[in-house]
Amino acid sequence: MSDLWRRCLERLEGELTSEDVHTWLMPLQAREDGHGLFLYAPNPYSLDTVRDQYLDKIQSIVEHLSGRTLPVRLEVGSSGGRPAPARPASSTAPSPAAAPRAAEPVHEPPHVHNLDPHYTFETFVEGKSNQLGKAAAMQVAMNPGRAYNPLLLYGGTGLGKTHLMHAAGNMLMQNNPGAKVLYLRSEQFVSGMVKALQQKNMDDFKRRFRSVDALLIDDIQFFAGKDTTQEEFFHTFNALFEAKQQIILTCDRYPKELDKLEPRLKSRLGWGLSVAIEPPDFETRAAILLSKAAEKEMEVSEDVAMLLAKRIRSNVRDLEGALNTLAARANFYRKPITTDFAEETLRDLLNTHAQAVTVPNIQKTVADYYQVRLSDLLSKRRVRSLARPRQVAMALSKELTEHSLPEIGEAFGGRDHTTVLHACRTIRGFCEKDVRMRQDWEQLIRILTG
Numbered sequence: 001m002s003d004l005w006r007r008c009l010e011r012l013e014g015e016l017t018s019e020d021v022h023t024w025l026m027p028l029q030a031r032e033d034g035h036g037l038f039l040y041a042p043n044p045y046s047l048d049t050v051r052d053q054y055l056d057k058i059q060s061i062v063e064h065l066s067g068r069t070l071p072v073r074l075e076v077g078s079s080g081g082r083p084a085p086a087r088p089a090s091s092t093a094p095s096p097a098a099a100p101r102a103a104e105p106v107h108e109p110p111h112v113h114n115l116d117p118h119y120t121f122e123t124f125v126e127g128k129s130n131q132l133g134k135a136a137a138m139q140v141a142m143n144p145g146r147a148y149n150p151l152l153l154y155g156g157t158g159l160g161k162t163h164l165m166h167a168a169g170n171m172l173m174q175n176n177p178g179a180k181v182l183y184l185r186s187e188q189f190v191s192g193m194v195k196a197l198q199q200k201n202m203d204d205f206k207r208r209f210r211s212v213d214a215l216l217i218d219d220i221q222f223f224a225g226k227d228t229t230q231e232e233f234f235h236t237f238n239a240l241f242e243a244k245q246q247i248i249l250t251c252d253r254y255p256k257e258l259d260k261l262e263p264r265l266k267s268r269l270g271w272g273l274s275v276a277i278e279p280p281d282f283e284t285r286a287a288i289l290l291s292k293a294a295e296k297e298m299e300v301s302e303d304v305a306m307l308l309a310k311r312i313r314s315n316v317r318d319l320e321g322a323l324n325t326l327a328a329r330a331n332f333y334r335k336p337i338t339t340d341f342a343e344e345t346l347r348d349l350l351n352t353h354a355q356a357v358t359v360p361n362i363q364k365t366v367a368d369y370y371q372v373r374l375s376d377l378l379s380k381r382r383v384r385s386l387a388r389p390r391q392v393a394m395a396l397s398k399e400l401t402e403h404s405l406p407e408i409g410e411a412f413g414g415r416d417h418t419t420v421l422h423a424c425r426t427i428r429g430f431c432e433k434d435v436r437m438r439q440d441w442e443q444l445i446r447i448l449t450g
């Protein structure tokens, strides 16, 4: 890899999300000579995206790193000169020896996927919280268009929905290398559509999306309130569905609960299978940490993994962030990652996560959330409008703090420990069968630990 591009990527990793870097920038091949830095995109779609969203940033980093004005050129192809997989028929095959052309807008359907190769089922750690989602995603990858269509994965941020979606796409490609799989964030669907409307080439837009074997759209909550997008997506959905092409979607909540999403679209989304991805429990968090550490070839003991898993409960992205910080510091100071080193390095981060999670804080947060008075929540009154939030607050106290059942009972106006135990069981039962309760629960966990 060109040294300049490697350093540029390192900078970009600090400025963009790792998803952006993995999806769009890592797949680029680079060649550098005295005239410029040449970047080769695997397909026209990827070229369009890199040019529209990242080229300016890349250009300024390259200038900064090289200390001079060095042009950055983009084209479809490879730095080794292998023919471009999806060059439009009117263009000649790229050759790195030829003068690079400026990127032109191209609207051919992508023949090379833009999936993140690191997001596979092998690198996904299974636990109770994501078991169903993983099984469903595997089913879809093995029987695209037939098992569940659409497959919709929903749940809070950073819990592995995007990972599973890419894993399904990667497995589908592995089983059928000729398949056309297109992954997009919903913002990209919206901006592609706006551009097509402006340039009056909606036919190209429609063709681009409808010619794939599997369409993966991330974070569809972004469609809410965007009527034209929903209309277009509705038609794309129908076309794909009728042709038995696979659709995989993610959403940050149960889509039926999304305001400002057209009823007919909501109904379509319910035709296949919707699976919740829940926050992982302690054991799964620790297992994920050990697996990520192994992937990064970091030496992390079980003690360190358990320390982080115990203190960081919000989501997997935060866990991974903590691990990356540890890796960078350990590398810099050339020190082994012991529990002391981890405590010291992540002191602020661990404190932030620990701070919010006290019983009084949980009580106050739950009272605000359900709009009841704190004094009522802690009182002996048994009306239902208070009893349920009180049980939620007790169950959260058990889940998120180290306090014992008697201590929690004491903090809730001197109640018996069996009352707390009953609350925990009742709320767990509710979460299993009632979508709204589960959303409340997850939302509260996010507020308290985010």
Ligand SMILES: Nc1ncnc2c1ncn2[C@@H]1O[C@H](COP(=O)(O)OP(=O)(O)OP(=O)(O)O)[C@@H](O)[C@H]1O
Binding pocket: 019, 119, 123, 124, 125, 126, 130, 155, 156, 157, 158, 159, 160, 161, 162, 163, 164, 219, 250, 252, 288, 316, 317, 320
């Ligand atoms: N069970 C798991 N095993 C391994 N890695 C995981 C797991 N769950 C999440 N991750 C990792 O956590 C990070 C965040 O996951 P991901 O981006 O898939 O979350 P998400 O649910 O799509 O979040 P958002 O809604 O914010 O897009 C990724 O690096 C992913 O690999």
